[in-house]
Amino acid sequence: MGRHIARPDPRAHWLLLLLGILALFAALSFHGYVSGVSGGTGRPATGGPAARPATDAPAASESGAAGGPVLRFDGAAPASRNMPGRTIALTFDDGPDPVWTPRVLDVLRRHGAHATFFVVGSRVHAHPELVRRILAEGHELGSHTFTHADIAALPDWRRDVELALTRNAIAGATGRHVTSFRPPFSSTPAALDAAGMGALRDAAETGHFAVLADLDTRDWQRPGVDRIVASATPERGGGAVVLMHDGGGDRSQTLAALDRLLPTLSKQGYRFTTVSAGLGAARSDLPAGGAAELRGTALRYAQTAAGWVSAAMAVLLGVALVLGLLRLAVQLVCARIHLRRVRRRWQRPVEILDSVTVIVPAYNEAANIAATVRSLVGSHYPALEVIVVDDGSTDGIADIVESLGLPRVRVIRQANAGKPAALNTGIRHARADLLVLVDGDTVFQPDTVHRLVQGFADPAVGAISGNTKVANRRRLLGRWQHLEYVIGFNLDRRMYDVLGCMPTIPGAIGAFRREVLVDVAGVPTDTLAEDTDLTMSVLRSGWKVIYEESAVAWTEAPSSLRQLWRQRYRWCYGTMQAMWKHRGALAERGPGGRLGRRGLPYLMIFQVVLPLTAPAVDVFALYGLLFLPWSQLALAWFGLLALQALTAAYALRLDRERFGPLWSLPFQQVLYRQVMYLVVVQSVVTALVGNRLRWQRVTRTGEAAVLVDAGVRPAS
Structure with missing residues (x-):
């Protein structure tokens, strides 16, 4: 990926956001006072x-x-x-x-x-x-x-x-x-x-x-x-x-x-x-006197405006609630449908014996690369090769991999050009017709590759998403991300699969036919969410994209708020780039049309629009604490929390995960989601002012590699 030249990030928008929140709270408070x-x-x-x-x-x-x-x-x-x-x-x-x-x-x-x-x-x-x-x-x-x-x-x-x-x-x-x-x-x-x-x-x-x-x-x-x-x-x-x-x-x-x-x-x-x-x-x-009349008139306009603001907020809250409940209902229905599909698929397993090349782009992944490569070589798949592309690392990744002396592993060195370029290098050197793209911090289970490629028995399937799981979940931040992956990402993927509009195959684990990657001219280099951009291109080329939940890959999630912010900032900004790039799908037919008329509106509503309104909704909640009966607020909040907890329990059960992390769900709703909403605000402002965001890499500690390499299932 070419290097982006970035102007300084905008800072004034945070002040404007704060002033807007204060103005909104003042208007709501005035309305609460006068009403x-x-x-x-x-x-x-x-x-x-x-x-x-x-x-x-x-x-x-x-x-x-x-x-x-x-x-x-x-x-x-x-x-x-x-x-x-x-x-x-x-x-x-x-x-x-x-x-x-x-x-x-x-x-x-x-x-x-x-x-x-x-x-x-x-x-x-x-x-x-x-x-x-x-x-x-x-x-x-x-x-x-x-x-x-x-x-x-x-x-x-x-x-x-x-x-x-x-x-x-x-x-x-x-x-x-x-x-x-x-x-x-x-x-x-x-x-x-x-x-x-x-x-x-x-x-x-x-x-x-x-x-x-x-x-x-x-x-x-x-x-x-x-x-x-x-x-x-x-x-x-x-x-x-x-x-x-x-x-x-x-x-x-x-x-x-x-x-x-x-x-x-x-x-x-x-x-x-x-x-x-x-x-x-x-x-x-x-x-x-005239001054008293002027004050009264100004006060009347202020009260009218505050009433409009309050009414608008009530409508917004109602719309958000209805959309959220509809989303949940669709997710749960699709999860049941997807579960039946998966059961039918594995009642008649197809042995895919085509050779598979696993491509691992890596830049300064010394903490995890050895565990990643060993897990791949240890896969229960007969015809598999591994290509590690060292993208100009400074921590000796290539030497580490070569020192392992593992069979069917090749190392390619190149000057630093970014992850998409490293993936394309690996694609050019791959010998197999089925390619699995893997991040350098990801660890596979022995049956992951076998389960991942089963869907290619359907000749219409061009790409398959695996199931990414958070390995380092012992700390609170890791638990929150674990819940997010299981409840949000994986429920969404089941829904996308059923609706035929999968927008993203995660970079941690995805399988592609070589001819598909040729059709779309390889991994795109002009957006920061290359995995989303690539998946959308596959759909628009007429191929089906499905989700295989049993193909599990363990990844190391960001372990600090700073690293989490950088990762999600890149994801969000890159996703918006990909949505804009593929807006033409709205007028297409087939898989591309399903992406345009199902996937893109869903992403726009639930990953951009509603998160942008979340700060206002939180201000409305604070207003409610001051001006509405606490009993009603408590009933509404605990009711929604109970609904979320039931959904989370169902999602954890689908992923065969323990229910232990559920205790952290209320704290996730209060703290973690605020960070995610602010990430969206930052990304939208960056896009609107025309800034280009540089590639931002998350620092790895190797914790996930230690846990999984030792054969220990991450604790919940």
């Missing part, structure tokens, strides 16, 4: 919301106020006021609601009544037209916090934020700001405790006065129309502030009660008006 609204009066409790209990809590009158529902703390001492006789100030909480608020307004207009609406700031942003209609029809606005939060339970800074955001939201929608305030989860003055009183005092410091209620209809409980009407009717002709709701749930009973209450009490001489008009005071909503 964390609970409808109805009171805290959530068993059987529904409930107002703040008054037990062991001093009433408003005991705190210096006169006990009326309208409380002011802007004077030398707290003061309260009551509605005059036969004056009812209807108040509605938790809106605006796109369904119920217009209906409430229609009823009020039909009966010529006015009311005060205590609106939730985040809902004002969602429905600004309803707030404008409230004012246009002569009603009054008040604040009900931004997220329907229990301000008595909030820190001081959060109280200020809730009130300021609500004031800005109303200013942005209407050009006015409000001074009246009703705290969520409140009812009558008698229900105020010390914490609630303190919260009202804090609100007064930001220019608000409090409006509680004389009569709480508790309509959010839907007690029935008669009960609501009775709860809203003052005794003996008195006046009252009446608490009702136009949002937060089904308000059909509220509408029916309102339609009955208004004409009934009007005939008794009651008037229905706003809180300020009822007290004979000036309106509580005042003109806002």
Whole structure:
């Protein structure tokens, strides 16, 4: 392979990725904050919301106020006021609601009544037209916090934020700001405790006065129309502030009660008006300045954008989940089909006695080369030769192989030109018609070659993939790669075999007909994933490519994160090169068409697109930890983990592996996959900016060779 001249790797994309993740998390968090609204009066409790209990809590009158529902703390001492006789100030909480608020307004207009609406700031942003209609029809606005939060339970800074955001939201929608305030989860003055009183005092410091209620209809409980009407009717002709709701749930009973209450009490001489008009005071909503309107408008756009982001993330998560489950279902079905095929094949084994040449390209593989060559020569196959191509090694590979003195082994030396060039050199010098291509760190079992070439009994088969297994799996990183090979790679290969679209024969173990390699002009040298590029070329030449799971080759996986990153970076980048190179397969027929319309879309979705979105999905998961019920998240996560564990157990059983590594699966999901996703990000950025990636070789320790050469099955 010719040497690539590479510009410095891009680094700014990591900063952009970090900023993008932070921006996404900020948008989701803002959406979580503004949408964390609970409808109805009171805290959530068993059987529904409930107002703040008054037990062991001093009433408003005991705190210096006169006990009326309208409380002011802007004077030398707290003061309260009551509605005059036969004056009812209807108040509605938790809106605006796109369904119920217009209906409430229609009823009020039909009966010529006015009311005060205590609106939730985040809902004002969602429905600004309803707030404008409230004012246009002569009603009054008040604040009900931004997220329907229990301000008595909030820190001081959060109280200020809730009130300021609500004031800005109303200013942005209407050009006015409000001074009246009703705290969520409140009812009558008698229900105020010390914490609630303190919260009202804090609100007064930001220019608000409090409006509680004389009569709480508790309509959010839907007690029935008669009960609501009775709860809203003052005794003996008195006046009252009446608490009702136009949002937060089904308000059909509220509408029916309102339609009955208004004409009934009007005939008794009651008037229905706003809180300020009822007290004979000036309106509580005042003109806002331009700065407040601008802040409110900007906040509304931010909330809208955050809602779009959250909705998009929910769709993305749903699509990813559906695709993942479909992939799993197809993999499992294909695994069963492939298993039956393999059983039928080995019920009638065909003795392939054609000579086989095994080609081993090697560059600085001194740690493993002796074990590799000895395992090949020890194969239970009668007609086999081994060619080791020393690709300009500096660690004496050729001398090591020659010193073994093994029969049927040839060594070819050449100047360093890369793995594809070394493979092509071996192909030119091979004598057999069946060629097995092997990495220099791979160790075969005695029956591997025999099992690998059985598929050539079918004259349509041009190439066969073997089963690569991780030998050095004692450490955690090795266990994770072992699981990845068994669960991911091998399940995929069974599926590809059944669907006729195998995109990759691994460089560690693959068999080819010589005529196939002649058809495709040898191993390609213009991509970094030469094994994928070659396999795709074989399919596009009209040959079948199959998977022989019983042909096992042991390989040494990267033993450090740095080495793993370099290997997977090359694999991912090279695979994208090969996909782009063979995009013409989309319009072909036969095996090439199956590659183009099955294999390439699968690779694009599951090896490029979904991994690119994984950081966003992880941010969404973090958002869920902060804003969603942990019980639901735990159920979903453990459910998916259990499904993955069952799949992993099945895959391990198919590969005749022990179940021991399954304990590391949760850690693999949390840690290992993040590295794999970031590899994809790096590879895509490298491709987009036009950089060329140099060949990167993984440093070998010889651990796999020691384990397998000693006849010890790697521990699980």
